[in-house]
Amino acid sequence: MFTRSRWIALALGGVLTAWAQEAPPSSLKVNLPADSPVGLVSAGWGESRTEARGGALVLDLHTALVLRNVSQQHIRGVSLLVLAQEVTPGGKASVAVPSLDVRPNETFPIRIDLRLLRPLLTGAGPYAEVSLDGVLFDNLSFYGPDRLSSRRSMTVWELEARRDRRYFKSVLEARGPAALQQEIIDAFARISERPRLDVQVIRGGRATAMASSQERECRLAFLQIPDSPLEPVSGLARVAGAEARAPSIEVRNRSSRAIRYFEIGWVIRDRQGHEYLAGSSPGGDSGLRLAPGATGRVSEDGAFKFSRPNGPQVAIEGMTAFVSQVEFADGAVWIPTRAAMDDPRLRSALAPSPEEQRLADVYRRRGLTALINELKKF
C-alpha cells in the first residue's frame, strides 16, 4: 500500500513527467563579452525540449547559433561552454568546432546537440547559458577565458589539420587524383580495421570487482617516435580480464625546453594478438614543469574497463604506450609528423584528426573534385 507521501510524489512525478515540452525562446542565453571576436547573429531554442525526471530537469538541446567573425583575422576554431548548472554531474558541457576557415565579417553556424541536467526547482532564469571559451585565429593566437583548456586542444587540432592538408596536397601534386583518392579511402579503411571498444573509466569510490587472484602486473611496451620531445621510459599497470588499473609511467624530457603538458596514447593487445587503440592519457595540468633532461613518474588510481559492442569479452594481454602530444612551457605544441605515421603500428594507433575526418566526409558526400577544391582553399 502506498503511503500518502508516495502517492503525492507519484502524482507530482506524473504531472512533471508529462511535462515534456518545448520551452520559451528566452530559455537559452548567450553571453559574449563586449570585445569578443565573434558576434551573435541568431540564437534560439530550436528543437530543444525539456523533460522532468524525478527531481531533475533534462534539457535536450538541439539548436544552432549563427555567429559572425567581427575580428580582422581568419578564425580557425571556436569553443563554447554550455552551462545548465555546476552542482551535479551532467550540468556542464562544451561544443568545439575546429578546422574552420571563417574570414572577417563572415557568418558561420555552430550546432549544439547536447543533453544536460539541472535540478528541477532552481528559480527563474534561462535553462542554459552559452558562453565563449575560446577562439583560435589563423596565426594561432587565442582569445578567451580558456576554462576548458580550449587553447591547447584547438591548437593541436589546427596543427594536425595543417599537417594532414599538407600531406594530402603533396600526394595530389606528386601522384595525382587517383593517389589522393586512395589515401582518403585508406583513411576509412585504417579506422574500419580497428574494432570498436566501449569503455568505462572508474575513479575513486566505486572500486571495480577485479579478483585479486586474477590480477597481474603488466609491464608496458612503447612505440618510440623518433622526434618526440618526450620519451616514455618504463611503465606498469595492473591487469585482469578486461580491466586495467592504476597505470603508471616514467617519462623523460629529451628536448631542450621545459614541458608543461603531454598526452600518452595506449594500445591494448588481447590474447589473440589483436591490437586496439584504447585511448590516450594526459599527464600534468596546471603547474607541471618538466625541465629539459628531467624524468618523472605519473600515476593514476582509477581503472578503465573495456567491452566489445558485439562478440567475446576483451581480455587484456599487453599494453603499449606512445607519446601523442606535448605542450612546452612557452606554449608551443608538438604532435607526431606525418612521416612518423609511416610506422604502420603508429598509424593505426593514432586516431584520424578532425580535419582528416572532415576531408574524408567531403569526399564521401561530394566526391573527389570537391575534395581537391577543398584542399586548394588552404
Added chain:
Amino acid sequence: MVTVRLAVMSETVEPILEDAVQWQNRFISENLRRIFLLIYRMIGNVADAQDLTQEVFIKALQRREQLKDQDKATHWLSRIATNTAIDHMRRHGRVSFCEIEGLPAPLASPASESPEQLVLRAERQAALEDGLQTLTARERAALVLRDVDGLPAEEVARHLNCSKATVRSHIANARVKFRRYLTRRKP
C-alpha cells in the same frame, strides 16, 4: 618516371570519365528512391533498407560492363533488390520497424503539406507498413512488386524466380490477408 601534372590529366581524362560518371549518377538518381522503397516495404526497417539499397547499387554498378542493354538495367536492378531483400528476410526473420524517433535528423516536412495532411500521410504509411508485416516474406515481396510497384504478374514471377502459378498464389494470399488486416484496423 614521368610526372603528369594535374591540369594535363584533367584535359585528357575528364571527358572520358565524365560520360561514365554521368551515367552512373543518373542511374542512381533515377532508381534510388524506387529501390529503397521496394526494399523498405519488404523488410520493414529503415536503417537496414538503407544499407541494403547501397549494397544493391554497388553490386549492380560493379557489373555494369556486363550489361549489354542498358535499358534493361532498371529491371535487373529490381531483381537484385528483391533477391537481396528476400535473403535478408530469411537471415533475420521478421524485422521490427526501426524507431523513427531515434533517427538522428530532425523531422522535416514539405512546406506545402498542412498538419492534417501530414497526419493522414503518416497514418496511411503506418497502415501500409503494418499490413505488410502480417505477410510472409514471399507474399510481401509479391504484393509489393505487384500492387505497390505495379509490375505485371509475369514480371513478378521473374523477379521471384518462380512460376506464374506460384506467384498468383502469393499475390492472392497477400491481398486476402492485407484486406483482413485493414478491416480489423478500422475503428
Added chain:
Amino acid sequence: MTHLAESTLALYAGKELSVVSRFRIALHLRRCGRCRRHAEEMRRTSRWMHAQRNETPAGVHWDEMAAEMTANIRLGLAAGRCVGFQPAETDSAPRFAWLSPALALPVLVLVIAGWILQSWHPPLQPVHSGLVLQASYSDSGIGVEKDGRGLSMPSPHTQNVVYSVQGSAAGVRYVDAESGQVTISHVYAQ
C-alpha cells in the same frame, strides 16, 4: 447462394485470371452483392497501395538520406576498385561485406586525467570519488556519473563518430551533415 473464395476474388480484382474466368466471375458478381463488395474492396486496396508507392516512411528526410546513400555508394564503388573487387557471378552471391565499419570511424580515444606527478612536482588536484565516465558504441552515446548521479547522452549521429573519455568529461566527435563542420561535444561530471 455460394460465394466465391476470397483468393479468387483477389486475383479477379488484380486481373490475374484468364479472360474466360473473369467473364464467369463477372456474371456471379452481378448477382452476389457480398462478393461484389469484397472484390471492390480488394481493387480499392490495390489502388490505394499503388498510390503510396512513392511515399517515404514517416519521419524520413528523403533528400538527406538520398545524399547519404549516394555518397556511400560512390565510396563503396571506389573502394571496390581500389582493392580489385571481383563481383560474384550470380545475383544470389553472399552479402557484400558492407563498408559500414569503414564509413563509421570507430576510433575510441580514452583519456585518463588526474595523474599525480610525483617527485619534484606538487600533486595535481585529487579527483573526486565515485566518478564514472562512459563512451559506448553499442549504446551510441556517452555518459557521466558521480556518486550514482548523472546522465547519458545519445549521440545525434551513429556513423563517423569518435567517442572519447577525458578527465572528468566524456566526448563525441562527428561531422555535422548540414554545415560539414567537425563538431566536438563534451559533457562534464564536475
